[in-house]
Amino acid sequence: MEKLDILIKNGTILTMDPENRILEMGIIGIHGDTISFVGSEENKGLESKQIIDAKGGLVLPGLINGHTHAAMSLFRGLADDLPLMEWLNNYIFPAEKRLDSDFVFAGTLLACAEMILSGTTTFCDMYLFEEEVAKAAKQACMRSLVGEVLYDFESPNYGPAENGLRYTEDLIQTWEGDPLVSIAVEPHTLFTCSPELLSASHELAIKYNVPLIIHVAETMNEVNDIKNKYGRRPIEHLHSLGILGPHLIADHCVHLQEDEIQLMADNQVKVIHNPESNMKLASGIAPIPEMLAKQMTVGLGTDGCASNNNLDLIAEMDTAAKLHKLASMDTTVMDAPTVLRMATIEGARALGLGDMVGSLETGKKADIIIVDTNKPHLTPLYNPISHLVYAARGSDVSHSIINGRLVMEERRLLTLDLYDIMGEVRAKSGRVKKWVKP
């Protein structure tokens, strides 16, 4: 066997493979960008250029943030606790109108730093100036699925609406074959995109075999708008346009009826659940247990920092597990293993990356994190999955490897200069304050 590039030893490995195997005192071998070995300590013959000692911690697949708007890290805490339209009209929209590529690049780097530091290795983004998002994610050495937000009005990035699809097609062609960056087609919502734009987006996604990503049924207002405008509920509207399919990733999906869930399940639509944002914006509770009962693929997302206000997927797991117990008044609903799978392998599958990442299996890309359990809030350790979901925090992640590259070691970022990034966004935040306070 060829010499390994990285060998991780002395950890409890949560493989998240089809058998959900947990290997105590396991080892993982990495060769180039790929996992070449997952097994037990007995295989001591393996040689490696670098050895990482997990020190008894947990070794698991890097977490998958299935839905965010990374650069909104620039607007975190700018305004909270306001009526939705006041928040949007007086703060978020005025700020976004003035965004430029520099802001999005800086905000995305900041978000990547936060995400790596809290265990996320892949994120799915929808925002403006996504070429910059791809570049920033690439610089951070994060895996990303990104797409320019498309809607019926003028964009501060690509200008008139008709340019949006061309910009997206350019993105697809530019990043084709990139080992870390993938592109999606991302119309904003059913109420900001005409049926024509939705259909054209769908066709572009099909043409290039990339995901189609839309915010769907996030609020009751949206459902009522769509019903008033088209005489159909959101999923029925998408169905009538012929858009439902395994390439569609529907974010939020809070307000669905039983028959809409069935339609989505029949068409293998993927869903990303964003419980904290749905709570903070008083949107509602997505019927996730009902989706899981129909074997749907559901990932977990944080949504943007302006409506959460963090990108910590470990905290999001905790909320997801607890929220649905409350909603169903049943303590057994959304157990810890289910939620951890949503944040890893199911999230990867939802983004169309399930063959590549989301579990620790030979041949998959090496996206791996280590969680340090030598802390009072993780001691004693009876059940690693319970600790990850209910007790751990993003700050317990000690190491991160993405695509075979060590990007965080003992909480030190190796691909990003935190001092520079924070200095840059602090400078930019002064301008943001002026934009929203006349």
Added chain:
Amino acid sequence: MEKLDILIKNGTILTMDPENRILEMGIIGIHGDTISFVGSEENKGLESKQIIDAKGGLVLPGLINGHTHAAMSLFRGLADDLPLMEWLNNYIFPAEKRLDSDFVFAGTLLACAEMILSGTTTFCDMYLFEEEVAKAAKQACMRSLVGEVLYDFESPNYGPAENGLRYTEDLIQTWEGDPLVSIAVEPHTLFTCSPELLSASHELAIKYNVPLIIHVAETMNEVNDIKNKYGRRPIEHLHSLGILGPHLIADHCVHLQEDEIQLMADNQVKVIHNPESNMKLASGIAPIPEMLAKQMTVGLGTDGCASNNNLDLIAEMDTAAKLHKLASMDTTVMDAPTVLRMATIEGARALGLGDMVGSLETGKKADIIIVDTNKPHLTPLYNPISHLVYAARGSDVSHSIINGRLVMEERRLLTLDLYDIMGEVRAKSGRVKKWVKP
């Protein structure tokens, strides 16, 4: 002016005083156990034995965990996601039956470490062997309000039920005048305590002028039980016993009717809200906004580690703020300032410690924490209160001072030996596993 013992400088001070003053680049002077100065950087003349540089971070009152069972840190993750009675009967009760004073001491030290590391300086405890809890908290140099759990059956600590009140009275007399430890009388619930035990507990609390603390209306089952048994709802039952009053701290209060809330408000009953535990155990959502609308005093608690599973009050703030927006479908409910007050000054008032701690004001005891904001998830900083509630984590707390003593410096605990504590509880956890798995 006499020389200060500690001077904190270069921070943004969130005083939580009646005007909610926020002092940018403020300083705080501490003399002995007391805050002797809160003001602006201009007062540079102050001399101090020790100077703590907050480095631009947030300086605020130590957080008040209004309800927990500290030693249950030993059972964290032992079992989750089970039906309530299966969890209690097969795991928690069998383990608790075998508890002894060593276990409770070790588990409480572990909990104190976690609480200090996440910004809590005062906690209110209800459990077994509370003499050990008081000793452990005192060793950690945490402020505590503790009380032995009382019920109608035999206790592994004090034996037959009739000994419980005597044990509690001993606790009160032993710890009288202690600068850190206060004692409460703590009957368990309305369904595990006879009317006679509740009344006797109330009389003991009145005799010594200490708080009376009870779990109240945590589950719908409890409400139904009490109605079936006494023909009254829980608060009406307490009222009929003459127990409602400003000395009563009611934990949970999930299932209340409007008239019960009014009765509690009229009698100045205090409430501790435990949203994460109420979610995880599928208990329900306490009507906190309705209580606040009646000017009731409501604090925040984590409950025990077996039903949360952490003691991080910063995470609890985030959940509290989001949960009630969802419950009321109103984004303006439980805004960040309200929630931060629940975790500080209102929590202190709920525990009867409002004149002593909970805000940074001259003459109050020096219980102070510093939050390091020089991190990507807290940068940029538009609004410190928003960041504390929605973006910060317990691990962002860098310093903690309790009763004038520095107990954590740059995240290093100064009163506890983490290595010893974690080793001890790991050894004990092996025995716990045997208790619950025959």
